[in-house]
Amino acid sequence: MLNYAAALAGSRPSFRTGAQPGRDVPGGDIHEAGERMIVASGEELFSEGDTAEVFYKVISGTVRTSKLLSDARRQIDSFHYAGDFFGFEGADEHSFSAEAVEETTVIAFRRSSFRSLVRDYPEFADQLMSAMVSSLQRARDHMLLLGRKTPQEKIAKFLLDTAARLRKDDRIELPMRRADIADYLGLTKETVSRTLTQMSRDGLIRLEAIGRTVLLNDRTSLQQMNA
Amino acid sequence: MLNYAAALAGSRPSFRTGAQPGRDVPGGDIHEAGERMIVASGEELFSEGDTAEVFYKVISGTVRTSKLLSDARRQIDSFHYAGDFFGFEGADEHSFSAEAVEETTVIAFRRSSFRSLVRDYPEFADQLMSAMVSSLQRARDHMLLLGRKTPQEKIAKFLLDTAARLRKDDRIELPMRRADIADYLGLTKETVSRTLTQMSRDGLIRLEAIGRTVLLNDRTSLQQMNA
């Protein structure tokens, strides 16, 4: 009756897997209905224009989804962490790309098996629906950030959001490079770097290691840079 | 079984209506399952923080949905035209606002009646799902625009998109003010104005009336400013 299969889709499974059986195991774990894959850092899961046969759920690691302009300008629309779904499409082709930011494990669900998934795992449809609704909400938040926030505000929100997503308190281990942060926030990597060091000088944060580890010293001040 | 009701929602119906009966009319027009309302130009349909009881479909006119920062900076995430659904929420409260850009007619659907809607009008769920998927795709496109495009590219895309949405060929009647365009594209109204007059000087477009009517003289050049 309901043709959700026509509205949802995903991507083709990547090569180099770490496969697992699990298909048609009604009543069991949803994860058993898809194929587990391990993707190396930097590897592509799918790319703009690829046929969209599969969608994914992140088990561990980080995935970035992005769009490119012809001259290589890039906009990352989202980072996906453990538990997130990504790769739905309305058409047969992907309208964006996905790459692993670090070594990442995902489950790939075939778009064509969507109906049986919903039948065998009733909670699956709900999970997907709320994934889409929250993707939309996140997207609206991010448009506000991209269109109207200053670099300082962008970075502050990015740090707080990332800390929340990674369930870390004060010390966060950023999985992505400065260039990724820049393409996510609509800045250049230089501006990202400068803003971080300035925040460090101001005592808001503390940068460790190669700059991948950030300590949030003054959450209150960071939060005031929002709203 | 499927709890879509929990994942979808909308806004409270606005006052000043132009009501119509139509409820529980299985097999009939979906529109009969909601309440028709006429909203005056500039009027608010719902606002950030309102309880989300209703979602909408535009029948005629234009609606803008937006988010505000505390200092009144605004980001319009979308303009909604005839046929578009808007106002879904994952939570009980609206996370964005909606106002009529011009006199607009909408149908309001109660979030609580979602299940019966799906039962009585099977195609309804599909319509909603594809509305959400295409909202997401639009959002990703718009993030690319906001984060990475120049004012010229932004305006060019805006004009072409709007022409496509309004099903006009060369002459489009913009329903919104310059400030709305600016808040949609992440620019100032001055930059919007300057860019339009420059395009006019370059022969790409022609501005008529109070600047609300735009003639697309050179679609090819405008399209080249994208990709």
Next chain:
DNA sequence: CGGGAGGTTGACGTATTTCAACGACCGTGG
């Protein structure tokens, strides 16, 4: 030890914002 990737820092230029004034249009009311 060498090379490359990623990150930081500096100097500089400029595109866009900001601030401000002006003008066109519209509706209202005297």
Next chain:
DNA sequence: CCACGGTCGTTGAAATACGTCAACCTCCCG
């Protein structure tokens, strides 16, 4: 019918925040 006020749009001048270009440094791995 015209004057008035308000909204919206345009244009100008000036300031500056961010991007660009470039050098340098650290870390890491072969």
